[in-house]
Amino acid sequence: MQVLVIGAGVVGLAVARAAALAGHDVIVAEKADAIGTGISSRNSEVIHAGMYYPTGSRRAKLCPRGNRMLYDFCETHGVPHRRCGKFIVATNEAEHSRIEAIQAQGRINGVEGLELIGGNAARDLEPELSCIAALVSPDTGIIDGHGYMLALQGDIEAHGGAIAFETPVERLTPTLHGWRVTFGGREPGHLDVDAVVNCAGLSAQTVARAIEGYPLTRIPKQVLAKGNYFAYAGRPVFTRLIYPTPVDGGLGVHVTLDLAGRMRFGPDVEWIDHEGYDVDPSRAASFYARIRTYWPGLPDGSLVPDYAGVRPKLTGPGEPAADFMVDGPANHGMPGIVNLFGIESPGLTSSLPLADDVVALLTA
Numbered sequence: 001m002q003v004l005v006i007g008a009g010v011v012g013l014a015v016a017r018a019a020a021l022a023g024h025d026v027i028v029a030e031k032a033d034a035i036g037t038g039i040s041s042r043n044s045e046v047i048h049a050g051m052y053y054p055t056g057s058r059r060a061k062l063c064p065r066g067n068r069m070l071y072d073f074c075e076t077h078g079v080p081h082r083r084c085g086k087f088i089v090a091t092n093e094a095e096h097s098r099i100e101a102i103q104a105q106g107r108i109n110g111v112e113g114l115e116l117i118g119g120n121a122a123r124d125l126e127p128e129l130s131c132i133a134a135l136v137s138p139d140t141g142i143i144d145g146h147g148y149m150l151a152l153q154g155d156i157e158a159h160g161g162a163i164a165f166e167t168p169v170e171r172l173t174p175t176l177h178g179w180r181v182t183f184g185g186r187e188p189g190h191l192d193v194d195a196v197v198n199c200a201g202l203s204a205q206t207v208a209r210a211i212e213g214y215p216l217t218r219i220p221k222q223v224l225a226k227g228n229y230f231a232y233a234g235r236p237v238f239t240r241l242i243y244p245t246p247v248d249g250g251l252g253v254h255v256t257l258d259l260a261g262r263m264r265f266g267p268d269v270e271w272i273d274h275e276g277y278d279v280d281p282s283r284a285a286s287f288y289a290r291i292r293t294y295w296p297g298l299p300d301g302s303l304v305p306d307y308a309g310v311r312p313k314l315t316g317p318g319e320p321a322a323d324f325m326v327d328g329p330a331n332h333g334m335p336g337i338v339n340l341f342g343i344e345s346p347g348l349t350s351s352l353p354l355a356d357d358v359v360a361l362l363t364a
């Protein structure tokens with residue numbers, strides 16, 4: 001089949017790679033002039049283990065599998081990464097019950113190696129930490145996200161696929177055997193393909209609305225939640241990722257490390273109406289308060305506004321978190337179309353098995 005993938009973020013690239021490996025003729029249309037300029041360049045670059053997600057959800061199934069597949073991929077493709085491990089910390093009795101529940105959910109989800117340790121044991125490993133207990137996740141790690149996307153691009157091209165940059169998809173019209181894709185950009189035109197996968201991230205709903213005859217009732221609402229990060233202007237004090245217990249809309253302001261060992265904090269949850277990436281310095285006050293619950297030694301004046309990412313959510317504040325939405329022909333009745341909506345965290349971690357599932361839908 002000739003398959004067009006819309007979007008060269010981590011998900012679109014993983015889908016295109018899986019399709020190319022399965023023997024399809026693949027083109028990725030990307031409106032920007034480079035890979036990974038969207039959500040995929042503005043995240044925590046954490047390889048999640050998968051213990052948070054409710055039983056039976058796509059995220060519960062994909063994340064633990066994606067974790068294992070991603071480490072294997074990194075090994076075989078030379079992608080920089082580190083299995084640094086993570087603590088989810090409890091600073092009071094209520095949070096202790098929460099981390100016990102997370103451990104139980106992790107076991108159900110098939111996450112291996114989860115262990116509850118006491119505050120003293122946690123401090124032996126991370127002396128700056130203040131907590132009464134910690135859930136240890138040894139298989140959580142960090143990855144060079146851009147290096148991962150470059151490796152996906154390499155596999156796509158090695159299997160005959162190609163990425164067309166500066167190629168915004170504007171309209172999809174049904175033909176006798178597939179779809180006519182109309183694109184704008186520097187060299188506007190159209191292309192006839194057998195199947196289309198919409199991996200347009202924050203623009204997924206806009207692209208779905210551009211599919212002629214697509215049932216509008218199958219296009220979910222989009223809710224945007226900005227995640228702000230602050231960099232730490234001192235020497236890192238932790239060697240593992242440190243997470244508080246989750247909050248509404250996110251995993252809580254946590255310690256993230258990059259592969260150079262730098263330490264930063266975030267992302268928080270800021271519900272927004274329009275896409276935007278400025279980091280309001282006044283949000284630092286709430287960061288100090290939240291971080292000091294588990295790191296009382298955080299010095300005044302040490303947090304510097306860094307960057308922000310935007311989560312493509314399907315539900316808003318106070319509503320239950322939505323799962324990834326993967327709509328194929330069985331859901332919407334249009335052959336040769338797969339739409340992906342709401343691929344927020346852990347989309348990076350889940351990208352490889354998610355891609356396999358999507359490619360299976362193309363021939364189902």
Ligand SMILES: Cc1cc2nc3c(=O)[nH]c(=O)nc-3n(C[C@H](O)[C@H](O)[C@H](O)COP(=O)(O)OP(=O)(O)OC[C@H]3O[C@@H](n4cnc5c(N)ncnc54)[C@H](O)[C@@H]3O)c2cc1C
Nearest residue numbers: 007009011031038039040043044046169201227309347349
């Ligand atoms: C703050 C934050 C932190 C996160 N942290 C983690 C983490 O630590 N671990 C993890 O596993 N996940 C994390 N995630 C989730 C992860 O980053 C995303 O799930 C993933 O990057 C989504 O990739 P994507 O390819 O769907 O979207 P994108 O990367 O946004 O790619 C979509 C692409 O489509 C292109 N496009 C849009 N419209 C068109 C069009 N009409 N024509 C052609 N191209 C188009 C865009 O230019 C873009 O390049 C985080 C997300 C956020 C927001």
